[in-house]
Every structure is written in structure tokens, then in C-alpha cells.
Amino acid sequence: MRGFLYFFETIKGLLITAKHLIVNSFFHTLNYIFRIKTKRKGSVTYQYPEEKKPLYPRDRTLHKMMFRDDGKPRCVGCMLCVTACPSDCIYVKAEEVDGEKIATTFIVNVNRCAFCGYCVEACPEDAIRMDSGKLDFVGYSTNEMVLNLLKRN
Amino acid sequence: MPKVKIKINDVEYEVEQGLSVLDAAESVGIEIPHFCAHKYLKPAGLCRMCLVEIKGARKLQTSCTTPVKEGMEVYTESDAVVKARKEILELHLANHPLDCPECDQAGDCLLQKYYDKYGLYERRFDIERTHFEKDVILSDNLILDRERCILCQRCVRFSEEILGEKLLAVFERGSRSYIATYNDEKISTLYSGNFAEICPVGAITDRRFRFKIRNWFLIKKESICPLCERGCNIYVETPKDRPYLKNYERLQRISSRDNPEINKSFICDRGRYDLFSLEENRIFKGIYEMEEVGWQKIKKILKEHLFTIETVILSSWMTNEEIDLALSLFKDYLNLKNIYFWGNPAGDEDEILIKKDKNPNSYYLEHKKVKRLNSKSKVDFKGSTLIFGDFFRENEFVMKKIEDESFVILISPYIPSFPEKINLLIPSANFFEKEGSYTNFEGRVQKVERIFENDKVKTEYEILEMIESILRKK
Ligand code: SF4
Ligand code: SF4
Ligand code: SF4
Ligand code: SF4
Numbered sequence: 312m313r314g315f316l317y318f319f320e321t322i323k324g325l326l327i328t329a330k331h332l333i334v335n336s337f338f339h340t341l342n343y344i345f346r347i348k349t350k351r352k353g354s355v356t357y358q359y360p361e362e363k364k365p366l367y368p369r370d371r372t373l374h375k376m377m378f379r380d381d382g383k384p385r386c387v388g389c390m391l392c393v394t395a396c397p398s399d400c401i402y403v404k405a406e407e408v409d410g411e412k413i414a415t416t417f418i419v420n421v422n423r424c425a426f427c428g429y430c431v432e433a434c435p436e437d438a439i440r441m442d443s444g445k446l447d448f449v450g451y452s453t454n455e456m457v458l459n460l461l462k463r464n
Numbered sequence: 465m466p467k468v469k470i471k472i473n474d475v476e477y478e479v480e481q482g483l484s485v486l487d488a489a490e491s492v493g494i495e496i497p498h499f500c501a502h503k504y505l506k507p508a509g510l511c512r513m514c515l516v517e518i519k520g521a522r523k524l525q526t527s528c529t530t531p532v533k534e535g536m537e538v539y540t541e542s543d544a545v546v547k548a549r550k551e552i553l554e555l556h557l558a559n560h561p562l563d564c565p566e567c568d569q570a571g572d573c574l575l576q577k578y579y580d581k582y583g584l585y586e587r588r589f590d591i592e593r594t595h596f597e598k599d600v601i602l603s604d605n606l607i608l609d610r611e612r613c614i615l616c617q618r619c620v621r622f623s624e625e626i627l628g629e630k631l632l633a634v635f636e637r638g639s640r641s642y643i644a645t646y647n648d649e650k651i652s653t654l655y656s657g658n659f660a661e662i663c664p665v666g667a668i669t670d671r672r673f674r675f676k677i678r679n680w681f682l683i684k685k686e687s688i689c690p691l692c693e694r695g696c697n698i699y700v701e702t703p704k705d706r707p708y709l710k711n712y713e714r715l716q717r718i719s720s721r722d723n724p725e726i727n728k729s730f731i732c733d734r735g736r737y738d739l740f741s742l743e744e745n746r747i748f749k750g751i752y753e754m755e756e757v758g759w760q761k762i763k764k765i766l767k768e769h770l771f772t773i774e775t776v777i778l779s780s781w782m783t784n785e786e787i788d789l790a791l792s793l794f795k796d797y798l799n800l801k802n803i804y805f806w807g808n809p810a811g812d813e814d815e816i817l818i819k820k821d822k823n824p825n826s827y828y829l830e831h832k833k834v835k836r837l838n839s840k841s842k843v844d845f846k847g848s849t850l851i852f853g854d855f856f857r858e859n860e861f862v863m864k865k866i867e868d869e870s871f872v873i874l875i876s877p878y879i880p881s882f883p884e885k886i887n888l889l890i891p892s893a894n895f896f897e898k899e900g901s902y903t904n905f906e907g908r909v910q911k912v913e914r915i916f917e918n919d920k921v922k923t924e925y926e927i928l929e930m931i932e933s934i935l936r937k938k
């Protein structure tokens with residue numbers, strides 16, 4: 312009985328794969344070869360890294376710091392992100408600049424980061440965001456993954 | 465003290481007569497929210513936060529100004545009280561800025577704490593907030609933000625009642641009232657740091673702690689201040705041990721620790737700020753004839769010279785235990801005649817806290833009949849000399865007396881002030897890195913915890929044990 316079920320499920324799985332293949336190839340052929348516009352696009356492999364998959368606006372990607380018009384970071388060094396971060400990634404140091412509290416060091420250790428986005432949620436100044444769109448950050452050593460967010464590039 | 469029976473929230477307690485309802489409740493572990501009342505200041509009844517319901521009274525009463533009476537029935541969390549608290553807080557916050565993210569008091573702030581519990585959350589005023597100056601420099605150590613002030617006048621009363629000087633006052637009336645010094649002069653007192661500590665909100669804050677770290681990242685470790693004989697109780701505040709917080713300096717702030725018998729909840733500015741200098745000029749490697757040596761080598765050199773020791777100078781920064789061990793070794797075992805102690809020279813004193821002797825443990829050494837080293841002491845540094853603590857700068861005459869052929873062993877946590885005269889330097893732990901007890905000027909023994917770990921150096925006790933093992937083996 313069990314052996315029979317096993318074959319049954321295998322065949323079911325193969326049919327599902329075949330269905331996706333046929334449906335996707337059908338729409339892809341319509342779209343790209345016969346140039347007939349349909350609402351549904353056949354899903355195809357992205358040619359990464361030349362071609363990148365579009366990101367949704369709420370996707371969490373690498374952190375970035377927001378800056379004010381006068382070039383100072385928006386971060387006031389309240390350390391609420393440091394407090395909220397469950398993986399202890401963030402190191403902030405603040406100083407008094409023109410009578411205001413401004414972060415002078417802001418380091419995110421991406422090695423430790425869980426991409427939970429709590430730091431963004433916690434920030435009362437909208438200073439740290441995770442919408443840079445960068446997902447393909449690499450380095451030869453863990454030191455290269457410790458980012459100084461105040462460095463503008 | 466005679467006791468009276470009162471009922472708080474329908475539970476009967478016995479409390480001391482003469483206490484205010486607020487203090488009586490606190491003595492049995494019930495907290496009544498309050499801003500202006502302070503353990504060591506006279507009640508003023510200014511903030512109205514401490515309102516409670518007392519059976520028989522027509523209106524809510526301020527618990528800080530009402531003394532307890534036999535048979536009194538107090539309610540601290542009834543509906544009327546909670547409603548009143550919410551409304552009082554609403555008024556306190558009517559002109560209060562939303563500065564918590566960058567306010568150094570956040571985390572320790574009473575306003576935050578009570579708002580969290582009794583807040584109304586919805587703002588019902590549609591008027592513009594009144595604005596004041598936000599960075600008034602009160603002194604080298606203090607900065608005042610008038611917008612955050614809740615006019616509890618703790619600062620005013622502290623200066624009048626504890627310091628006995630009128631340094632601050634409330635100017636203007638009503639919602640335009642503000643705190644200022646007379647003629648906008650700077651506060652100059654040796655107790656200025658206490659203003660920042662006594663302020664229940666972030667109005668007066670410490671300029672030396674300004675923006676350094678948020679105080680919920682700090683752990684308070686208990687210690688005493690070694691900078692004078694009084695032995696004031698302090699907290700040494702150090703960042704919590706989280707991997708990324710290691711980048712912050714290990715000593716962040718010194719604050720006072722309540723001890724009604726010694727320092728109440730105040731300390732002088734020397735303890736609060738000058739203790740940071742104990743962290744500077746440290747040395748972590750032994751030095752022998754101007755060359756760095758490790759612990760193995762130190763032990764070998766000690767073996768050669770310990771048996772010719774003629775003079776020992778102890779330091780009044782050693783703990784009771786270290787002194788006991790040193791005396792049992794050098795006085796009882798080796799029968800040395802020349803045992804002295806030294807330390808920082810005497811300085812000023814006042815009636816509030818500061819004492820003349822600027823060392824933590826002179827009392828114990830004098831009690832143990834060790835002679836204080838001074839220019840008239842008959843010492844000649846002939847054979848080997850063992851010196852604890854580096855006080856050469858304060859006792860210049862020692863320098864002249866040291867003869868060239870004598871072998872000087874110095875045990876000190878700091879870079880030596882006269883390295884050319886020292887033959888062997890043994891690095892030791894500084895005040896924060898050792899534990900033990902100290903005896904203050906009235907003979908009170910106080911325990912001190914080890915606050916920071918440092919495995920590069922040994923404490924004086926460990927060094928004495930090493931010396932003991934060498935001496936007794938032969
Ligand atoms: S995304 Fe999460 S884990 Fe990463 S830095 Fe922010 S709070 Fe920390
Ligand atoms: S990024 Fe935002 S939450 Fe983090 S310290 Fe700066 S202001 Fe505060
Ligand atoms: S005084 Fe208290 S409530 Fe006011 S800004 Fe500072 S932390 Fe916030
Ligand atoms: S400055 Fe602080 S202590 Fe002084 S009245 Fe204002 S809130 Fe109270």
C-alpha cells in the first residue's frame with residue numbers, strides 16, 4: 312500500500328512540474344516569439360548578475376544613513392537602534408556639534424545582522440533605512456562587512 | 465523611635481512616628497510617585513505629584529508634607545488618586561519638549577517613569593508650548609535646559625539646605641518661571657555634580673557625561689571613593705558586557721550611592737570627576753633596569769633581592785587585607801625595623817564631606833602603628849627597598865635619600881614618575897581592579913568589589929603572596 316502511495320505522489324509531483332513547464336513556456340513563447348501581450352508573463356531565469364530581479368519597496372536591503380540638507384547625518388545618536396537590535400550590530404557614538412547632538416561614529420556590523428529591520432522601526436529621526444537596494448555585498452574578510460554608515464559615497 | 469500604626473491600601477503597617485506619609489510608605493516598600501520630595505531635603509509640596517487619599521480629609525493630600533498619625537488610612541492607588549496623577553502629569557508636560565531621544569536623563573527620568581504608568585497619552589492642549597533657553601551653561605560641569613525643568617526646586621533647596629549657599633533661584637512667575645543663578649554667575653562649588661544627580665528630570669545635566677552613552681547601557685557597580693578619608697559610597701558605572709559595547713570606555717560615570725551614615729546621597733566633584741585620572745598613565749609590563757620584563761623574570765629578580773630588604777614603604781591606598789599580609793611578612797616574619805607608609809599629602813577640608821587626608825586607608829595604617837613617612841623620618845635607603853605606590857612627586861625628599869647602590873623595587877599601577885631611580889617596577893592593579901576593604905576616618909570598614917577585570921597585572925595582594933612564597937620557601 313505504502314509503495315503504491317509513493318509512486319502515486321511521485322507521478323503527481325512530475326505532473327505539477329510538467330504543468331509549470333508547459334504553462335510558462337506557452338506564455339513565454341507568446342510574449343517573446345509571437346510578441347502577443349498577455350497579462351500573465353511566463354517566469355524565466357534572471358541572467359544574474361547582468362540582470363537583477365526587481366525588488367519590492369518594502370524589501371529589507373543593506374542599511375543606509377539619511378543626511379540632512381546641510382550634510383549632517385540625521386542621526387542624533389539616541390542609540391534606540393542599538394537598544395532594539397537583537398544581534399548587537401550597531402555601534403554609535405555621539406558628540407555635541409554646534410549645540411546639537413549628532414552621531415560622529417555609526418558602524419553596522421553586517422556579519423551579525425539578521426535583517427530584521429528593528430533598527431529602522433526604532434529610529435525616531437528616520438535616520439537609518441534599509442532601502443538601499445543593495446543585497447549583493449561581499450567581502451574577502453569579516454572586517455570588510457563592518458560598515459561605516461557615515462561615509463558617503 | 466516610637467511607632468504608630470497606619471493603614472495603607474487597607475493593609476496595616478507599623479511605621480516610625482514623625483515620618484511623612486511618603487517616607488512611611490516607602491519604608492514599607494510602597495512607592496508613591498513624587499518629584500520634589502527628596503530623602504535628604506525638607507519637604508516643599510511643590511510638584512503635587514505625591515497626592516494621596518487620606519480617609520477623613522476633604523481633598524487629596526500631598527503625602528510628602530503630611531506627617532503620619534495613629535490610625536491614619538491612606539490610599540495610594542484609588543481612582544481619584546490615579547486620576548489626579550494623570551492630570552498633574554498632563555500639566556507638567558504641557559510645556560515639556562519631546563527630547564527623550566537625546567536627553568541624557570532618559571532611562572533615569574522620573575517624568576518618563578511616571579508617564580509610562582499614568583500617562584494620558586493624548587494631548588488636550590491646543591496652545592503653543594512656551595519656549596526657554598535650552599543650553600544655559602551653569603558651571604564647568606553643569607548645563608541647564610530650562611524647557612525640561614519641572615520647577616521642583618530640588619536644586620534650589622539642595623544649595624540652600626546642604627551647601628548653605630544661595631546659588632540658584634526661581635525667577636519670574638507662573639508659566640514663565642525659570643531656574644537661574646543670581647546675576648547669571650557660574651556656580652562654583654566643589655559639590656556641583658550633585659545638582660545633575662538630584663534633578664529628577666533632564667533639566668540640569670552633567671556636561672562631562674553629555675551625550676556619552678545612554679544610561680540603560682550602564683551597570684552600576686558599588687564602590688567607595690578613595691580620594692579622601694571620608695570614604696563616600698559611590699557607584700562606578702560601566703557599559704554592559706555586550707559584544708559591540710566593548711568599544712566604549714570601561715569607566716563612563718561615577719555617581720553617588722546612598723549611605724545615610726557617611727555621605728547621604730552626595731559626593732564631591734573630586735570623587736565624581738577626578739577618579740577618571742586613575743585610568744590614565746597605566747603600565748602593564750614590569751620594568752627592570754629600563755627594560756620590559758614578564759612575570760617569570762620579575763619573580764627571578766625578586767628572588768635575588770628580597771633577602772636583602774631593609775626598608776618597606778607601604779601605601780595608604782592598600783586595602784586592609786593587603787596591609788595585614790604585608791605587616792605579617794615584613795614585621796613579624798622578617799622583623800624589619802624600617803616600615804613606613806606614605807600617600808597623597810594632606811589638603812583642604814570642609815564641614816560637608818571633604819576630609820583633610822587624601823587617601824582611603826591612612827586610618828588603618830595608623831591604627832596598626834605604622835609610621836607615616838615624612839621629611840624628618842630617619843630612613844636611609846641602603847639595602848633593597850620595597851615601595852608600594854608611586855608618591856615620589858608628593859614626597860620629593862625620598863628621592864634625595866635614595867642612594868645609588870640601593871635596589872629599589874616599586875609596586876605601582878602607573879608609569880613611574882622617576883624611572884631612573886627605580887630598579888624593578890612591578891605593575892599592579894589600580895583601585896578599580898582590586899577588591900578588599902578600607903577603613904575610613906572614623907574606623908568604619910567598607911568593602912569594595914572588583915569592578916574591572918585585568919589579567920595583565922596582579923593586585924598588591926597577589927604580589928605579596930608571591931613575595932611570601934619566595935620568602936618562606938628558603
Ligand atoms: S536589521 Fe535587525 S539585526 Fe540588523 S542592524 Fe537592524 S536591528 Fe540589528
Ligand atoms: S539611527 Fe536613529 S535610532 Fe539609531 S541612534 Fe541614530 S537617531 Fe537613534
Ligand atoms: S527630562 Fe525626561 S521626559 Fe523630559 S526629555 Fe528628558 S527624559 Fe524625556
Ligand atoms: S532644574 Fe531640575 S531640580 Fe531644579 S527645579 Fe528644575 S527640575 Fe527641579
Ligand code: FES
Nearest residue numbers: 500511512514528
Ligand atoms: S513630592 Fe509632594 S508635592 Fe512634590
